[in-house]
Amino acid sequence: MNREDQLIAQMREIIEAQPHYRKLANSIGDDAALWQPSRSNRSVITTDALIEGVHFRTETMSLEDVGWRAMASNLSDLAAMGSRPVLATVALGVPQDGTGADVLEMYRGMLGVASAHRCTIAGGDITRAPGWMISIAAVGEVRASHAKGRGGARGGDVVAVTGPLGASRAGLHLADNVSMLSETLRDEALRAHRRPEPRIREGQFLGASEHVHAMMDISDGLSTDLARLAARSGCAAVVESVPVAASAAAMARARGEDPWDYALSGGEDYELLLALDARAFRHVSSRFHKRFGRELLAVGRLREGSGLFQRKVEREEAIAPTGWDHLRE
């Protein structure tokens, strides 16, 4: 066996040990993975890549955390579609000094979050690359009527999120400001940054509600992502209140920054952003609270028109979408 085949044999062992691996119709090692989609459901597919030096540095994040984040960001897209994860494939670029142990560590991170959401890693591709590169495609299933997309929102809808925002950005700054946060807030920020939890169960719950008109996940920051949802739905969005995570508020204070910025342009929060019927908001939020032990947080409103605005006491002021632009110079 050459070195690639040896590593693949080791990966095969940990992949075939996954609890839901048997739902695949063939075993790893064929040219492609085979499965039986359920009859009444639609299939959903998404892809997302993390690149060393762009999305992470190995000096500040373990490969296990990188694997977790890469998988979590794909599962978060499945959550945004209201779907149940089925399987994922992984294309991995390994730098010249990357070892087989490094690859297995990254797989441990991916398997950690995938297994928690019954998503099976079904194989993939492995190749040399100038740096670590991890590209995942994830497949889920959803009833046709439960897949909400970004384009269904209407003027008058309430905009809400599934949790407070900005903790991931606080985690990014933590190394330089470690003494400024309490241990609890440090933990919140680190967990949000390194081990984000995709809102799979929340997405399925919200997708099943007829009152929810549009849904997406927040990966590039609330201002950028809400502008996208509003544009897709042909509406304007007005931000009235920004729920800032406690660790983000503390970090902003410590660094003399605006806490709202952490939530508006931080990105990588992986909470769900949704537009729902204003009359049903309290009802849905109370059922959500019963199920998940926390509130849906209202962020603002959609109205006719276009653009993104922020309500300030008596007037609205335009906001520039300041979230993450992957192609910014």
Add this chain to the structure above:
Amino acid sequence: MNREDQLIAQMREIIEAQPHYRKLANSIGDDAALWQPSRSNRSVITTDALIEGVHFRTETMSLEDVGWRAMASNLSDLAAMGSRPVLATVALGVPQDGTGADVLEMYRGMLGVASAHRCTIAGGDITRAPGWMISIAAVGEVRASHAKGRGGARGGDVVAVTGPLGASRAGLHLADNVSMLSETLRDEALRAHRRPEPRIREGQFLGASEHVHAMMDISDGLSTDLARLAARSGCAAVVESVPVAASAAAMARARGEDPWDYALSGGEDYELLLALDARAFRHVSSRFHKRFGRELLAVGRLREGSGLFQRKVEREEAIAPTGWDHLRE
């Protein structure tokens, strides 16, 4: 719109213009693509990545060719499963000096080969990267009984390929040896290297035959890939004859190299490698000829045992798998 959203809007136009785009149940711009799998079929998924500096150099290959090759190598995996392509997602890493026009050029290459095989590009991810990086996941459909895999071959089976091998390696050497080949052979080598044709129709035809026991595509070279098929099937493989492409034979002669090496370890030929019942070989090959206008080419036999051998006049000699090892130092 930020720069990323502008480029995505342009990509959306060319993606939504695809002839089979309407088989998707949502439009591009949601968090994930949605489709309805056919009831009687199994779904198949594969992923494959091309990295600048590892798999290609932009000095010797246009971005359109790179896009074509990346898509072709994924479709080739679907062909090996006997499946019909449905859709693909694309994660694209763009270097600092890569322009929107470059991205669209790469998409043109991907769309060229995808459209020819009714595969719809359903969206993807785009991000900065240290160099060009293109990672595709492709989904197909196949009847359960038509998906052959690598593990079903038996002792006594004939091993065959769908076409002569080595032309892609000849294409790799072409720039330095351009005067040594006739125009026809130059074209063959260049086409094989830059615009390989996935054997989709051939794969569906062969997958539907009960006489075909195992199938895979040749991406890392016949010696390496046949060793994998034999190992998965618990057999030994004996190579009796290696069908060398005319351009590969000419290039080997010109460079004083062994033509068989081009076929045994060249790689990226994307022909299908199959094991089929020896009694049915002539029958299947003649039906194959009627359908596709060319023969199935017998390469050797499988027998009980393990390992990879080459028959030389009166004896067998062990062959080392010398195909591409993606993790070779």
